[in-house]
Amino acid sequence: MGILDWFKSRPSFFEPDRLSDDTTTRAIEKAVTLTNPRMKLIHSYRERLAPAVDISVQYLREMVRAVPPALSVSSVNWSTDPVLRAFFVAAQDIPCTMGRSKNLRTLFNKYPEIDDACFILVMKFNEQQVFGTSMQGNVVQRDVAQTTVGFSDHEARICGLDDAEVRRLLGVQAYEYLLAQALSEIGDERSERRELEDNRALIRARLRLLQQQGPGLGSVFGRVAASSDDEFRLETQLTENERQIEAICSQQSVLDAELESLGAVLRHPERYIRIEQKQLRLNSMNVLVDDASNAVASEIVFSLAQLTGVREIQRAFVMARFARSGLPEARMNLDDIARYL
DSSP states (O other): OOHHHHHHHOOOOOOTTOOOHHHHHHHHHHHHHHHOGGGGGSTTHHHHHHHHHHHHHHHHHHHHHTSOOOEEOOTTTTTTOHHHHHHOSSTTHHHHHHHTOHHHHHHHHHOTTOSEEEEEEEEEEEEEEEEEEEEETTEEEEEEEEEEEEEEEEEEEEEESSHHHHHHHHHHHHHHHHHHHHHHHHHHHHHHHHHHHHHHHHHHHHHHHHHHTSTTHHHHHSSSOOOHHHHHHHHHHHHHHHHHHHHHHSHHHHHHHHHHHHHHHHHOGGGTEEEEEEEEEEOTTOBBOOTTOOSOOEEEEEEEEEEESSSEEEEEEEEEEEEGGGOOOOOOOHHHHHHHO
16 A cells, blocks of 8 residues: 555544554554565564554544534524634624535535534634723723734535544544654755765866876876865765765665654654643633633633644634535636636
8 A cells, every 4th residue: 555545545544533553563563664664674663663553543542632622613603602603703604604615515415314413613822911901890991902812714624424423534634743853853964865866976087186196197187286285175074975875775774763752753743743722711702811810701712732743833713513504506616627628
């Protein structure tokens, strides 16, 4: 099975509620396949990766389990649900967001018998310091420092039939993100080896040129002979370069180094993925309200994901559920049509 096949089928090795030897084995095989299948030539690759894989899978399992239950997303409920009002500026924004999701439409088309679907509602999250007004008893205070919270760029991601399937897919994609980070670090190591090999070729060429312009006809018909100090310096550089290449470029040592890089990432998943559960008290204008305040406010709960690996991303998200009946009719994409005319 090739890399693209893995991404298309996404073998179900991640189960949020249990850890087994079979789970570990399949996670190891996926890690090796997506980074460098030649690691399988190392006799003990499974034994060496198993502890690191178990750490990552357990970390991701706890992370996924901590995500709150699915929120029912509906334009009908927008006016009465303070969470939906915090996330969406207007009720019509909800069907517009859902209607843009090709994955959600594909799921409903594939399973015509289902009435609703689960997904991850992803949003940009920002906090801004502003000056506004507030009531202190019967007195209006102006130019009060306040924090406003905003949610934007809503997208429906990781669609599934139920809560369990979406959580499993969330865990799988988080694991794939860790593998992408490992692959990036392995790529950096490969670039270093290529740089050393290119440097060796350059040093050899310069040394050859110096030797050709040394004693003999080279000193008569060529330029002034190079000094022995220059030649000695290049020979020293070449010797050191070849020592470095020999240290890192043997086939076995390369595979060992890449296996160690993969294990290092999987042993420390918290360095690359963190999901924090946020609970904010917001008023109807999405202004943060202090816990001690008597102002009218609602508790808004969501998850905040921070990815600090290959791509640094911060996004708010919630598990969500959406009814088929709320999905607007698919619009004709004029740009796509124009490309075929």
